[in-house]
Amino acid sequence: MLDIAIIWDWLMFAVRWLHVITAIAWIGSSFYFIALDLGLKKVPHLPVGAHGEEWQVHGGGFYHIQKYLVAPANMPEHLIWFKWESYATWLSGAALLMMVYWVGGELYLIDPAKADLVLWQGILISAASLSIGWLVYDFLCKSKLGDNPTLLMVLLFALLVVMGYGYNLVFTGRATMLHLGAFTATIMSANVFFIIIPNQKIVVADLKAGRTPDPKYGKIAKLRSTHNNYLTLPVIFLMLSNHYPLAFASEYNWVIAALVFLMGVTIRHYFNSNHAGTGNPTWTWLVTALLFLGVIWLSMAPLQHDTYEASEARPLTKTERIFANAEGFEQVMAIVPGRCAMCHAREPFYEGIHWAPKDVLLETEADVVRSAKQVYLQAGVTNAMPPANVSHMEESERRAIVAWYRNATKDQPFWIGAR
Numbered sequence: 562m563l564d565i566a567i568i569w570d571w572l573m574f575a576v577r578w579l580h581v582i583t584a585i586a587w588i589g590s591s592f593y594f595i596a597l598d599l600g601l602k603k604v605p606h607l608p609v610g611a612h613g614e615e616w617q618v619h620g621g622g623f624y625h626i627q628k629y630l631v632a633p634a635n636m637p638e639h640l641i642w643f644k645w646e647s648y649a650t651w652l653s654g655a656a657l658l659m660m661v662y663w664v665g666g667e668l669y670l671i672d673p674a675k676a677d678l679v680l681w682q683g684i685l686i687s688a689a690s691l692s693i694g695w696l697v698y699d700f701l702c703k704s705k706l707g708d709n710p711t712l713l714m715v716l717l718f719a720l721l722v723v724m725g726y727g728y729n730l731v732f733t734g735r736a737t738m739l740h741l742g743a744f745t746a747t748i749m750s751a752n753v754f755f756i757i758i759p760n761q762k763i764v765v766a767d768l769k770a771g772r773t774p775d776p777k778y779g780k781i782a783k784l785r786s787t788h789n790n791y792l793t794l795p796v797i798f799l800m801l802s803n804h805y806p807l808a809f810a811s812e813y814n815w816v817i818a819a820l821v822f823l824m825g826v827t828i829r830h831y832f833n834s835n836h837a838g839t840g841n842p843t844w845t846w847l848v849t850a851l852l853f854l855g856v857i858w859l860s861m862a863p864l865q866h867d868t869y870e871a872s873e874a875r876p877l878t879k880t881e882r883i884f885a886n887a888e889g890f891e892q893v894m895a896i897v898p899g900r901c902a903m904c905h906a907r908e909p910f911y912e913g914i915h916w917a918p919k920d921v922l923l924e925t926e927a928d929v930v931r932s933a934k935q936v937y938l939q940a941g942v943t944n945a946m947p948p949a950n951v952s953h954m955e956e957s958e959r960r961a962i963v964a965w966y967r968n969a970t971k972d973q974p975f976w977i978g979a980r
Contacts, residue, residue, distance in 0.1 A: 569660075570938055573661065576653055576656050584650045595786070598628065599838075610629050610631065610632070611629055612628050636768040644753055647753040650746070664979050667881070670736045671733070672733040687732075687736075690728070691747045693724075694721075695755075714791070718823075722815070725819060735810070735920070737818075738809045741815075742798075742800050752788065757785055760778035810864040811864060813859040813862055824852045827845040830842060831845040866922060868907070869924060881930040883973065896954070896962065897940070898923060902923050903947075904947070905918065905921050907922060933966060933969065934978070937962060941962035942963060
């Protein structure tokens with residue numbers, strides 16, 4: 562029997578794996594070149610046009626690296642471009658966003674308590690919003706503000722805070738944080754695709770034609786690359802946040818995200834200053850710690866989810882009704898709350914659990930059908946839940962969960978089983 566839920570979950574795992582691999586490659590090369598750029602030394606007898614050099618040792622060998630501020634006199638025979646790491650990271654991330662937050666939109670994207678949206682409207686907002694940041698940011702960079710990098714960074718920070726607040730008005734907390742990360746990553750990747758690489762191609766074309774390249778193209782690309790450097794760490798935090806309800810389920814999640822962006826600046830400022838040899842700003846450690854304490858304090862606000870009574874009274878969506886009306890659901894409702902709600906409750910009572918893991922609630926009928934696929938995969942197909950089977954779920958109960966889910970998805974479109 563073709564099990565769409567299992568195939569879809571493995572496909573998401575594969576795309577997530579690809580996304581992590583390409584992100585490591587992009588972030589690694591980005592951090593390396595920023596550190597290299599800042600650490601270059603001006604020494605006597607550099608070739609004409611060379612800005613500085615650095616000797617490095619790695620893997621048992623020595624590397625001698627020189628940077629040309631604009632370009633060498635002649636086109637190098639072998640030239641390596643660093644661009645596919647960025648493109649592959651964005652493309653795999655976009656695919657993952659579609660798979661998790663569009664296909665699974667009723668569970669992860671839309672929050673009916675915040676905005677009365679149907680799924681297609683949420684998807685439209687999700688897709689359209691990712692381009693807005695780039696258009697505004699690019700406009701600011703190309704304006705006279707481009708000559709004032711500090712003010713430009715402040716305005717970019719303000720844009721990110723406004724977008725975080727706006728996302729939180731319509732999306733679930735989890736989708737808010739993830740979309741703010743995707744919004745930022747889109748700016749970063751667009752910097753590479755629309756500015757950095759095209760500017761480098763202009764310089765290469767000038768070299769091939771025997772013209773002297775204009776240094777302004779390198780200056781523009783350098784500004785965008787520096788912005789990317791300061792945005793990287795917050796993006797990683799936002800991508801990881803979906804595993805931690807304390808980050809995404811707080812009513813102040815957008816403020817938490819704002820503080821994390823500031824932490825990204827202080828952390829990178831410390832390392833960039835060290836690489837450049839311009840000082841050892843240890844004060845950034847204290848500021849970062851204080852910002853992180855602010856994040857912890859904000860996370861102590863009540864987590865955002867509906868009450869038990871509101872969940873019982875909430876009308877089920879069309880998809881949820883399919884699972885609620887499927888054969889075996891009454892039996893599942895006699896199993897899941899009793900075996901799982903010790904942790905997956907609005908007020909967990911299992912020792913050491915203070916918040917429902919990943920903010921998944923399994924107390925009411927609406928809760929269970931909303932997380933049908935997770936229940937099926939975690940407690941039916943596998944023995945992942947309950948952890949170490951602490952609530953002693955029987956094999957017959959697991960089979961009942963599997964039977965119910967397959968009854969519900971039988972003869973349904975594939976997205977019902979993939980949601």
